[in-house]
Amino acid sequence: MAAPQTYRVSAYNTSKLSENKIHDDTVARKFGFSGGLVPGVDVMAYMMHLPVETWGGDFLERGLIEARFVKPVYDGEIAELTGQETGNGLSIELRSRGELCATGTASLPALAPKVAIDDYKEVAAVAERKPVSASSYELGKWLGTIPRDWSGDAAKEYLADIRETDPIYLRKGLGHPGLLPRVMNKVLVDNAILGPWIHVGTRMQLLSASKIGDELTARAKVVGNYDKKGHRFVELDALVLANGTTPLAHCWHIAITQPREQAAA
Numbered sequence: 001m002a003a004p005q006t007y008r009v010s011a012y013n014t015s016k017l018s019e020n021k022i023h024d025d026t027v028a029r030k031f032g033f034s035g036g037l038v039p040g041v042d043v044m045a046y047m048m049h050l051p052v053e054t055w056g057g058d059f060l061e062r063g064l065i066e067a068r069f070v071k072p073v074y075d076g077e078i079a080e081l082t083g084q085e086t087g088n089g090l091s092i093e094l095r096s097r098g099e100l101c102a103t104g105t106a107s108l109p110a111l112a113p114k115v116a117i118d119d120y121k122e123v124a125a126v127a128e129r130k131p132v133s134a135s136s137y138e139l140g141k142w143l144g145t146i147p148r149d150w151s152g153d154a155a156k157e158y159l160a161d162i163r164e165t166d167p168i169y170l171r172k173g174l175g176h177p178g179l180l181p182r183v184m185n186k187v188l189v190d191n192a193i194l195g196p197w198i199h200v201g202t203r204m205q206l207l208s209a210s211k212i213g214d215e216l217t218a219r220a221k222v223v224g225n226y227d228k229k230g231h232r233f234v235e236l237d238a239l240v241l242a243n244g245t246t247p248l249a250h251c252w253h254i255a256i257t258q259p260r261e262q263a264a265a
Helices: 025-030 040-055 055-063 152-161 168-172 179-188
Strands: 005-010 064-069 080-084 090-098 099-107 142-144 198-206 215-228 231-242 246-258
Touching: 005 040, 040 055, 040 064, 040 080, 040 090, 040 099, 040 179, 040 198, 055 168, 055 198, 080 099, 152 168, 179 198, 179 215, 179 231, 179 246, 215 246
Parallel strands: none
Antiparallel strands: 005 080, 064 099, 064 198, 080 090, 090 099, 142 215, 198 246, 215 231, 231 246
16 A cells, blocks of 8 residues: 655645634634644645645546544644545545644546536525524525636735645636635534534535636525534535536535533533
């Protein structure tokens, strides 16, 4: 078996000033963490470096990746990634502070699966967001996003923020696939006023490489909404599109939209 791939990143909390206060040191401590969390979507972006290193542009066109976040990654800490070849792709682990923080798998299907855009209902994000409740994301409900693009300097800043060193993105004018889980987060944010919340995992089948400056949206169906150990979980099944016409990824996204607060000591 080939030696494991390795990749080291100095983790960076891109969301210290975001509406989601789980990324704020003081608030995060109320939920049992030692500081503000580096966003799961950025941890997943770190993990994507290894399959792109393995398969190059082919992975951006049709790769499959799944990531689960089991322990927090903190700002300024070193994230150490290893990718071990398996029979059908890569097994990925991310460790920080000597702890296993994220696990994942990646593979390269022979062809990108066919997806019918019409199977995913186009709706607008809510006109007025309301505070999150158990009914904010009703089972079976279709949700939309406010369009967003990362063009020009924003694309370069994003690559710097996630410490991406692979030249393929700027050389070929491609959008980093880490932006697509960010759009999935926007589905949640654009449809309710959330308190502190936590992205738990994503499974993403890439369908086409995005281009820098593409306008990104998602068409998402709520496929899970349940309480577990005092946390409220929401699961989404979605298609992320470029410019409203080109399917970029089929995503399954899970988040804790209402985490249980730790009892004061």
